Amino acid sequence: MFNSSKKKTPLKAKEKGEMPYAKAGISFKEWRDTKPKTNKWRNLRWIVLIAVNLLFMVSYLLGLSVLEGSLSGSRAFGFYLMDTYNALQVMTISIFDGYFWALTMNFWIGFFTILTLSILGGRTYCSWVCPYHLLAEFGEKLHNYFVKKKKIKEHTYNIYLRFVFWIGFLLIALFTKNIVFEDINPVGIISRSLIYGPSIALLWIFALLLFEIAYSKRFWCRYACPVGATWAITGQAALLDIKFDLDKCAHCRDCQDVCLVPHELWFVQKGKATQETHFTGSDCTRCGLCVDVCYGDALKFTVKGMDKIL
Amino acid sequence: MAKNKDNSRRDFIKSAGIAAAGLALLGGGIGYYNKVNGPKFTRQPRFLRPPGAIDEETFIYACIKCGLCVQICPVEAIKLADLDEGIDYGTPYIDVREQACDFSCDSLQCVETCPTAVLNFKPFEIAGGEALKEYAKTHDATKPGFNPFSVQIIAMKSIVKMGIAKVNEETCLAHQGNGFKGKPRGNSFEGIYRSPNSKTGKPAPLSETTFDREICDLCVTECPIGEKAIIMSVDSETGKTIPKVLEGCTGCGVCVMVCPTQKESIIIEPIKEESHV
Numbered sequence: 001m002f003n004s005s006k007k008k009t010p011l012k013a014k015e016k017g018e019m020p021y022a023k024a025g026i027s028f029k030e031w032r033d034t035k036p037k038t039n040k041w042r043n044l045r046w047i048v049l050i051a052v053n054l055l056f057m058v059s060y061l062l063g064l065s066v067l068e069g070s071l072s073g074s075r076a077f078g079f080y081l082m083d084t085y086n087a088l089q090v091m092t093i094s095i096f097d098g099y100f101w102a103l104t105m106n107f108w109i110g111f112f113t114i115l116t117l118s119i120l121g122g123r124t125y126c127s128w129v130c131p132y133h134l135l136a137e138f139g140e141k142l143h144n145y146f147v148k149k150k151k152i153k154e155h156t157y158n159i160y161l162r163f164v165f166w167i168g169f170l171l172i173a174l175f176t177k178n179i180v181f182e183d184i185n186p187v188g189i190i191s192r193s194l195i196y197g198p199s200i201a202l203l204w205i206f207a208l209l210l211f212e213i214a215y216s217k218r219f220w221c222r223y224a225c226p227v228g229a230t231w232a233i234t235g236q237a238a239l240l241d242i243k244f245d246l247d248k249c250a251h252c253r254d255c256q257d258v259c260l261v262p263h264e265l266w267f268v269q270k271g272k273a274t275q276e277t278h279f280t281g282s283d284c285t286r287c288g289l290c291v292d293v294c295y296g297d298a299l300k301f302t303v304k305g306m307d308k309i310l
Numbered sequence: 311m312a313k314n315k316d317n318s319r320r321d322f323i324k325s326a327g328i329a330a331a332g333l334a335l336l337g338g339g340i341g342y343y344n345k346v347n348g349p350k351f352t353r354q355p356r357f358l359r360p361p362g363a364i365d366e367e368t369f370i371y372a373c374i375k376c377g378l379c380v381q382i383c384p385v386e387a388i389k390l391a392d393l394d395e396g397i398d399y400g401t402p403y404i405d406v407r408e409q410a411c412d413f414s415c416d417s418l419q420c421v422e423t424c425p426t427a428v429l430n431f432k433p434f435e436i437a438g439g440e441a442l443k444e445y446a447k448t449h450d451a452t453k454p455g456f457n458p459f460s461v462q463i464i465a466m467k468s469i470v471k472m473g474i475a476k477v478n479e480e481t482c483l484a485h486q487g488n489g490f491k492g493k494p495r496g497n498s499f500e501g502i503y504r505s506p507n508s509k510t511g512k513p514a515p516l517s518e519t520t521f522d523r524e525i526c527d528l529c530v531t532e533c534p535i536g537e538k539a540i541i542m543s544v545d546s547e548t549g550k551t552i553p554k555v556l557e558g559c560t561g562c563g564v565c566v567m568v569c570p571t572q573k574e575s576i577i578i579e580p581i582k583e584e585s586h587v
Contacts, residue, residue: 060381072400073376073425080425086374090426093371102364102432103372106425158322164329172337178370180340183399188375192390192400196377200393223325 005274006266011246013271019250020296028250035295041288045128053131053194060195071129071191072182073110082110084118085166085230086188089173089181096174115234122235126221126228127260127287131194132186132205136221139212146213155216157223159263159283166226166233186220187227218260228285235282239304242286244268244278248298255290255299265290268298279304354396357403358561358580360388361411361470362421362429373428375400379420385502385513387411388420404472406563406578413467413534413562414504414513417459437469438462467535473561473578475529475540477553482575483526484542484552490526493517494570501567505532516568529553529565529576540565 016022021031055067056074068075073082087107094100118125127133146152169181182188186208189201212219221228244267251270256262261283267273279302280286290299344350349366351359360379363369379402380388387409391397402420404411421429438459445451445461479485495501497517504513521528525542530553533540538558542551553565553576561578569576 063381068381069376069378073374073378075378075423075425082374082425090372090374094368097368097371099368099372102427102430104425104427107427110425157325158318160322161325161329164326165333168330168333168337172333172340173371175337176341176344177367178340178344178398179374180337182375183393188400192375192377196380196390199399201399224329 005278008274010272010274011276014246014251020248020298021250028252031250032252032295035297038292041292041301045288046134048128049131049134052129053191056191056195070188070195071131072185072188079113080106080110081114082107083187083227084111084114084234085227086179086182087111087114088230089170089179092170092174093177093179097177118231118234118238120238121240122238122282122286123228123231123284124238124240124286125231126225127285130187130227131190133221133285135190135205135209136212136218139209140218142213143217147217152214157216157219159222159261161223162225162229162232165224166229169226181226185227186225221260232282238282239306240286241302241304242280242284242288242290243300243302244273244280245298245300246273246276246278248296249273249294250296250298252295254293254295258289258293260285260287260289349398351397351401351403355580356407357391357395357397357405358472358563358578360402360404360420360429361418361472361560362424362431362434363472364428364430369428370398370401372426373398373401374426376425377402378423378425379429382415382419382423383411384415384419385409385412404563406566407574408567409501410503410563410567411472412503412513412564416463418463418466418470433469434466437465441465467560468538468558470560470562471581472563473580474559475555475561475563475565475576476579477529477555478575478577479552481571481573482552483571485550485575487550488526489522489524490528490570491522492570493520494528494568503532503564503567504534506534506536507531521570525551526570527551527553528568528570532564532568534562534564535560 021028024031052067056070058064059066059068065075065078071083072086073080075081087110090103091100094103147154172180183201184204186205189199189205193199193202208220249268251268253268255268256265259265264280264284267278286301288301291301349370351357351366351370359369364372375390377390380390387404388402389405391399391401391403393399397403418434421431421434424431439462441464442451442458442461451458477485483490495516499517500515502513502515504511505519508514527542530540530542535558538556540553540555540559543554544551561581563578565576566574566578
């Protein structure tokens with residue numbers, strides 16, 4: 001989101017001879033084909049996402065105290081976890097309503113645990129845990145297919161729209177003294193439907209998905225979701241990140257095509273990078289699609305400060 | 311480039327304006343509706359909030375809809391509301407006719423597990439502590455093997471106030487002078503509870519027991535609280551033996567669940583204005 005390195009003067013664009021394929025003495029196409037197609041990170045991520053949500057379901061079905069509750073609030077092995085945006089809404093209302101001091105220690109433990117995770121890992125939750133993300137990924141594939149067939153047009157908006165919703169839903173909560181957002185929050189609705197049985201609210205999820213397929217790609221995750229926005233706000237200095245190596249990049253921009261938040265990969269465009277290495281910003285969901293697609297391995301998962309140890 | 315930037319700024323302001331207007335409409339609408347009609351739950355006669363629920367206005371915003379109370383309840387009495395159930399989506403409720411809270415967990419687990427204290431454990435903690443102090447005056451509480459919780463839980467249970475039972479005199483079998491023989495809710499009824507007369511001390515399906523009473527008194531004999539909550543008493547006017555609800559009723563709803571008439575002849579009137587403790 002806010003990236004100081006973007007403001008610096010760009011480095012000189014690479015000459016053709018400096019491109020990785022030229023260095024290898026082959027054409028771009030040949031070079032591109034040297035890397036086998038892989039979905040390593042995507043597959044791993046899907047496994048984790050499904051496993052976490054399955055664990056919630058199984059914990060309830062079998063009465064295990066492994067991962068109880070739902071994605072709004074839960075208990076992992078007896079340790080409380082709390083969705084930060086949800087907690088923020090409760091706090092906002094309760095400060096003005098005098099309930100603030102009644103909030104339990106478990107509430108604060110849950111809130112600060114998730115807060116710490118988001119500070120360390122940014123929006124990783126979005127693509128590795130959120131069940132709506134998985135649905136939306138399939139929606140995105142359909143959307144791309146229809147765009148390619150010229151059946152529909154692409155509609156994009158400003159990514160800062162999220163913060164209008166972020167503040168908006170907080171204000172609604174404050175004025176109506178009700179967490180209205182939870183009635184339309186796809187994360188909570190899908191999570192609760194999976195665990196406690198389907199809800200009528202799934203119709204809304206279905207409508208949202210249709211809108212994303214037919215009108216605007218990944219609308220909710222990109223431009224609306226305050227839950228994701230919260231993780232992005234707190235993840236400004238996240239340690240887990242995608243590292244970009246200018247030297248290995250051929251500026252093909254295939255990574256931006258698969259990215260949920262292409263603005264975070266601004267540095268892959270020719271002549272835009274201001275440093276030899278860059279890190280993605282806080283909007284990045286660490287989904288790893290760009291890592292999978294990159295032909296020159298210019299994009300890689302990294303934990304800042306751990307480079308030497310790993 | 312500059313023109314591009316202007317365009318995108320204009321687009322942003324436009325879409326932000328639409329979003330803000332939509333949100334304002336949504337918030338205003340809901341706020342106005344609630345102001346005119348009161349919280350949804352107070353309009354719903356059928357459901358109860360779980361034990362220890364705080365006042366409804368605070369409840370609907372402080373409850374984060376996680377469902378931990380649902381998961382911990384051993385008799386699965388607590389459910390989360392769907393959009394069409396007339397109470398706030400995702401909040402917990404108990405439909406006592408289907409499955410009452412029978413206190414068989416013996417610890418008010420739902421209240422203890424609640425992370426936001428909308429099911430507030432504080433009053434129970436205090437009541438339990440005082441009961442233990444009282445007990446220590448007359449008994450030896452330091453005796454090895456003594457479980458202080460067994461004393462505390464009795465006091466904790468007794469201050470639960472989800473509602474209060476009320477007998478419908480027109481349909482109540484005892485009021486008509488009738489007895490009851492058979493299974494109160496039929497063979498396929500799924501509700502379970504721990505009967506005070508149970509030999510195992512564990513919750514069992516209501517459909518497993520066959521009753522035979524000259525005057526129907528199921529609501530009295532199956533009450534988990536006992537004689538402080540409901541008794542059979544002789545009405546001085548009619549001379550009939552009828553159930554009488556006393557102050558100790560916690561509103562747990564076991565009487566409603568076991569009531570054998572087609573439509574229940576005893577209901578729990580929820581306490582909606584204040585807290586459920």
